[in-house]
Amino acid sequence: MKFNRATAFEKHLLEAKKEHLAPVYLLAIPDAYERKRIAEQVAARIGFFYPDSIFTTKEAIPIVHLLGELNTISLFEKNRIIFYDSIQLIKKEELGGLTRYFANPASSTYLILGISHAKMAQEIYMEGKKHLISCDFTEEKPWDRKERLKNYLRRFVTSRKKKCSLSLIEQLLEKRGMDLAVLEQDLEKVITFIAERSEIQELDLEAICTDQKLANIWQLC
Secondary structure (H helix, E strand, O other): OEEOOHHHHHHHHHHOOHHHOOOEEEEEOOOHHHHHHHHHHHHHHHHHHOOOOEEEEEEOOOHHHHHHHHOOOOOOOOOEEEEEEOHHHOOHHHHHHHHHHHHOOOOOEEEEEEEOOHHHHHHHHHHHOOOEEEEEOOOOOHHHHHHHHHHHHHHHHHHOOOEOOHHHHHHHHHHHOOOHHHHHHHHHHHHHHHOOOOEOOHHHHHHHOOOHHHHHHHHHO
C-alpha cells in the first residue's frame, strides 16, 4: 500500500490496528530531517501497541550487517523498531538481499526504511508492495508540502502545551522558508521566549525570528 499525501498516511497510522501493522515501512521523502520526524511518528504508533519496544537508527552500514542484526534474536528485547535511513546510498547489487527480507521478516521487529531517491524508491516498492507500506512524498507539490508543514507545526506547538493561530504559522513560513529543522528551532526559541504564557503572539515571532532574506544577507557577509 502506498500513500502520497500526508493526511492519508497519518489517518492510516491513527486508525491502524495492532494486527494491521506492516513489518516494513518505506519513507520516500527528499528531506532527511522530515524523514526522521515521520519515522519517529511511525515508531510512536508501533510503540503505542508495544510500549517496551526499542527504537534505534542505523545509517550507512552495509546491508549484510543490517540483515544480520535483523535476523539475530535478542532474549532481552521484546520488540525492535529499526530506522535504516539513506538507503539510496547502498550498492545496487545489495538491494536484492533487502527486498528478499520483506517476504520473510524477522519476528518482533519493525523496519522503517528512509530514502530520498524517487526511482529507487519505486523499484523497492514494486519488489515488496505485498509486504510493506510506503509513504512517498518524492512528487509532492510545493503547496501540498507547505500545507503538510503547517499542520505539523501546529501540532508541534500543541505538543508543547501552547497555542497559536494559523496566520502565525503562515508568517513563520514566509519568514523562514520550508526547512523543517529551522522552523522547529525557531518555534522552540519563541516558546522559550514566552515562558509561562499559553499563546504565541505575532509580536513574539517578530522579536525572535529574523526574515530569511535578511539572514541570508548576514550569511553572505
